[in-house]
Amino acid sequence: MTGTPSTEWDPRAREVLDDQIAAYDELRGRCPVAHSDFLDWSVLRHDDVVRVLDDPQTFSNAVTDRLTVPNGMDAPEHTEFRRINDKYFTPALMNDFEPRCRAICADIVDDAPRGVATDLMPAVAEIFAPRVQNAFLGWPADLEEPLRRWTAKNRVATLAQDRPAMAAIAVEFDGFIRDLLSVRRQAGDAAPQDLTTLLLSERVWDRPMTDEELVSLLRNWTVGELSTISASVGILAHHLAVHPTTQQLLRDDPTLIGAANDEILRMNAPLIANRRVTTRQVDVGGQVIDAGERVTVLWASANRDESVFGDPDEFRLDRKPEDNLVYGRGLHACPGAPLARLELRVFVEEFLARTTDISYPSATAPTRAHYPGGGFATLPLVLR
Template sequence: MNASPHSDPLVPASSDDHEAVFDDLRRRCPVAHSEQLGLLVLRHDDVSRVLRDHETFSNEVSTRLTVPNGMDPPVHTEYRRVNDRYFTPDLMAAFEPTCRRIATELVDALPSGVAADVMDHLAHDFALRVQSAFLGWPAGLEEPLRAWTRKNHEATRARDHAAMAAVAVEFDGFIRELLTQRRDAGKAAPDDLTTRLLRERVWDREMTDDELVSLLRNWTVGELSTIAASVGILAHYLATHPAVQELLRHDPTLIGAANDEILRIHAPLIANRRVASKPVELGGRTLDAGDRLAVVWASANRDESVFGDPDEFRLDRDPALNLLYGAGIHVCPGAPLARLELRVLVEVLLASTDTLTASADAEPVRAQYPGSGFDSVSLVIT
């Protein structure tokens, strides 16, 4: 969500507990008007309705080319067809050993018996290395991407539009250069997902570099921060909920379902945007064509009318109700990859350690909206 987070009482400040802010707002005002963000859609049934009715609630929220997030059908359908070829069960199975190797290397390198910040020592590196490996990007691109992710985070946080534009151009530059190298290499180009993307066609023509860069940006930029946030949330949750940690140590087959439930309780992604394409009534409010709204995952997934006590960890909930990866035509195509990465990471973390506890010396620092999760979370791992 790209609107300014400052000075709006409906938008959580850095020191706030995001879940508590949205819980309170949802109970008082389920479709709340925010000066800066438009209408915040907070209830599970209203969010579900928006997601299903893509004709009324459009994703064309910006004039900038955004493949496929910022598109509506039939254009969205064409690009989404290409997008979805990269997250099949076969590709996921083939990638799992690489993902496990990266998770094992990082977990083995964690300091033992002393407090260590999981964001610094594990979460960001895991997100970056796994995503680079998945796309077949050279190790040499990791450092520029790491620096770039930091700059992007700082610019977004500061709502510095000039800096945000500059870092976007910088990212596009890395990717264009990579695409050019792959094209120049011809048959000698590595046989990986990035090279394969170059051969994709839409509307019976090759995809342009602008389209490829946009698609790759959406597979990288948001995902690095969402995956890193998820790692921090999961590690913190297990450290502060010893009974759940014990359950998963005892039965690792529960890790996948447990991850989805923990990330329902504490969302790694706060919200996504929509714009009304015609007048419509939603949650007792009347929207005109052009009115902006935001579906707030961090609220809908905690709606007590669907989940009862939102903080209660339960593995017997209906998975279809969990909106962690969205729903409808824009449902997250990367969910199989995200689930694989997070399952493997937690499996490795629990299998390679005896205990995971919160550090008594350092309180976790919550990320500032629009980020979620933690900026730092200090744990002691033995």
């Protein structure tokens, strides 16, 4: 490693985990590129993060030997597999899925208790994420609870960096997908005509996709979706509860919900970070980083950079959309962003339409989620 790390910090220290957003705000102000054993080099400022995202030749996405389609690839592999990925997130497919998504939202909101403090995470958010994902992919309803349990185990193992547990959890998830692919192959022409079945006919470089590639692509869609969508639902609900003026604004004009969601998630990130690895020696924010070093892009910090957003906690709908990095940027922007935006817009529309008030009980405080998750672990709210 060339040079001395700008600072040493512990991303898993209690004071950081208790309030990741505040910790990153403080760190960004005194050290825009920080070093830790857990995250290696963490990039916190908006302009430095944009530089990383806009230079995939220097900051590679191929951070692991494990096949990760398409996000863990560089060109030309990324280009070919992203072509397949993006066929499943077109405006036409999103429009087709919207009625099913809306029905799921309506059922979940209608089932939530009224008039009493209820933890919205298990009661709503953690039900919505796997249910809507299963519906999009055509997966069976009885997979919903195993996916919820899997997501919780994966979060704990990742925070602890328990490598054996992480490996076992990965194998478990791949087993879910292999079983789903096997069922469809065995059914032949009788297989359900869902997106998972359609994937079986995809070809890359004029050859069929391998099972490893199919499993990896579906894993990438699902793992990211389960954790970030449930976190996003909690973040959006919390903001509406503690900001009644914004809640009323969106009740009065639901056409603002999509832009409002992006702004709220800018302030409080559902996905904390992503990794890159340097391909050459490079200077980032005045810190020299050698080739082969791990770099962590901290979305939760960059999207609150005062030099770009002023007061990062000020809710504004007139910001430049391109400054908001909640769905990434450039070649490796979130592959499922169209679906995520649809799901969250429809959820908030139904959440507001099927309630008259969302409030925050002062007697019971929420608890924040720990890295790698964002948002809240518990979120007591009162719905009316």
